[in-house]
Amino acid sequence: MASEKVYDCIIIGAGLSGLVAARNLYRNGSDILVLEAQDRIGGRMVGKSLPSGQWIDQGGQWVGPTQDRFLNLLNEYKVKRFPTPSTGLKVLVFDGKRFEFDGFFQGHYEGEVPGVSKEEWLDATEAWTKFKKLSDELPEGHPFSGDKIEDLDSDTLERWIKDNTKTKFGHWYFSYMCRAVGFSGPSEPKEVSLLHALWGEKIASQSENPEAELLHGGAGQLPEKIASEFSSKIKINEPVHTISYGNGKVEVISQVSSYKTKYVIIAMPPHLAGHILYQPSLPALREQLTQRIPMGTCAKVLVSYKSPFWRKKGLAGIAIGNNKWVELCADSSDPETGVGVIAAFVAGDRYRKWQTLSESQRRDAVISDLKIYFGDEAGSYETFDEVNWPTNPWTGGGYTCFMPPGVWSSMGQALSSSIGPIYWAGTEMSDRWPGFFEGAIRTGEAAASDVMKLLE
């Protein structure tokens, strides 16, 4: 079945990063082929249309003002944006007590929140300020060398939180940030390197407001738009199991066929790149690195309602709290459709317990928490969609990867270094907005550019 044809470049993985790399190479006149394991393209950029005409994004959905490349892409494909709905009071539930308040959202410490004592508030704020300062002091780029790197990489974030907060609220607030919002992952603070969390805050900070806007029609519409130029170059349902390389040529063997190419761009999460058999073996640093980069633990649940009922009650549709299952939810309603959509996240150990429940129990669990946040009307939903990223074998988790202690300082340099004709792409490899669409575009563009230079 092997053909004698030699491609200029084979791109493995048709998520955003792989599609961007493929597009740039194709536009440059290169002879490319894209191999995708799943029965669809898009990776974690994937949408769904509801019967109501509303879209939901099962993967990422937001964009922020400093995500230049993603904004360019949206402009190029004429995808319009709207401000993420946030008017009205936010909700905080802590230890079963519910408070409505204004002027406070994740990562921003403005004003005061009723129900949180001054001592608790100060505890969270002081710890946050300390964390920010440590974060700012990190060197540029991937954090694998420099002063203090190994020391910061020897602790878990949990240890740091324990050492730097005094109240239950302060501890929970930091833990929630790690599980549901920032730093990477989402992960439990006990599993992530302090260094990695600090770095995540430095290069993908909530203070840059990465969830400022949403896209009319959702992010999930983009993969097909991007691929439309070179659809005939994409093969789906073709998991790759072996890559042989040497003497300037590469053989890529999928479960369907085998192909020859000059270069290969592997655009997938690092742990999945580690599932491929390389002949000869990759250097030890790389082989072992991919064993040490797990994906975060999170389900995204999208609940739609006839209308955004919470607004009539003066609520913003944004809620956080140490509830049993849902620690964070956000309003994703598109004003053009009039439908109400809440995106809720079940992450970390909460996710791990939740996924042992039956389907109806999982639904009831989430709805029960939404009722606590937004009132009984939350029970009258139209559609309920859960996306269990950890059970998707071609993703393995969500939103993105994180580094356990010791990984950056011992083998981080192997994360994005090319090896012979093999180049790496994928949002996890980015040193700016990793885990976001912006990071996917950056690494896709960089890999394509590296290969283009070699093809000249």
Add this chain to the structure above:
Amino acid sequence: MASEKVYDCIIIGAGLSGLVAARNLYRNGSDILVLEAQDRIGGRMVGKSLPSGQWIDQGGQWVGPTQDRFLNLLNEYKVKRFPTPSTGLKVLVFDGKRFEFDGFFQGHYEGEVPGVSKEEWLDATEAWTKFKKLSDELPEGHPFSGDKIEDLDSDTLERWIKDNTKTKFGHWYFSYMCRAVGFSGPSEPKEVSLLHALWGEKIASQSENPEAELLHGGAGQLPEKIASEFSSKIKINEPVHTISYGNGKVEVISQVSSYKTKYVIIAMPPHLAGHILYQPSLPALREQLTQRIPMGTCAKVLVSYKSPFWRKKGLAGIAIGNNKWVELCADSSDPETGVGVIAAFVAGDRYRKWQTLSESQRRDAVISDLKIYFGDEAGSYETFDEVNWPTNPWTGGGYTCFMPPGVWSSMGQALSSSIGPIYWAGTEMSDRWPGFFEGAIRTGEAAASDVMKLLE
């Protein structure tokens, strides 16, 4: 190519654990098939014959008095043992200063060591006593539930060492134990969970003397002996990429063919079991667990000499120290051959630096350290064999796996739980002597026994 034949059980992986499982099922009359990815059987039980007639073990080699099942296996196959050579003075090199001494070996704090001050010695001893006590308090079995589990699992071993030692010697001694000898891995203390290290000491303790004896002819002779009964049931060079299961049947698809079976035993390190595509997907806990269990980082280097020259100098051939590359070496000379063999280990960050050197630089680096330990005669070697376990894609590291922080307490329960017709074996799954041959035998026997009950 798919056959209609339905096996009773397919065993994936022909290391010791898979071979033991296969043997027990075969002897019980089951219709089995063993699929092995590599071009040889044995996994990490692998030997080599030197021109001199001496054997070396490129994988594990020692046996201890409490490793019942391994001792039984040796008796069954009439493999004779001899005490690990240890007569004479041991060598310690610390910060470039070299001392010879008696009465001290890894994990045993007896007597005093010249060159180590009383304060340093007390520091190491007290920390060790504390560590042992914490270790003893752990519950039986895999450490994923019980008092203090999550707390102990939230720290790295490095944090604990820093908090519990005051001197550079105390810190190094503990770190060396983690890198070169015990707990699991070998790993750097910054990457391993404190809980995992404590548990490793509890269920595979150096105080049980697991390196008490060596085998005439080496451990590497055993795989062929075990397999001889059912050689025709083993296929090598058959990496498995997909397992489909459901309705009481399993389809196992390798890169060569596909097979149907009632049950399957997957006998490989957990991270490699995670490389297989399961249809339907495994539960989230298991899918994500295998992303979080890296293999340790270690090369085994075997250097042979015309004779054990160190003995004439009154040395035991056992040395430890914070040298640049080799922190531990041991005498592996078989008295029947008269040849001298030193087994040296390059582990953790030392290994990661070492593997970037050229082949001749790597050799010179190790020999240079051996000269520091044993004198210039160490330069006059006959053979030099390095085994780079981390670059073997079908092992991924050595000696065994370790758990980073947070893994045991969040998803440890998924390590050995069967899923439908899929059973797990491999030394990493054992709750006694994991990472040793004994653990491999235990989990192989257990998996075979579980499947046999179902086949009745």
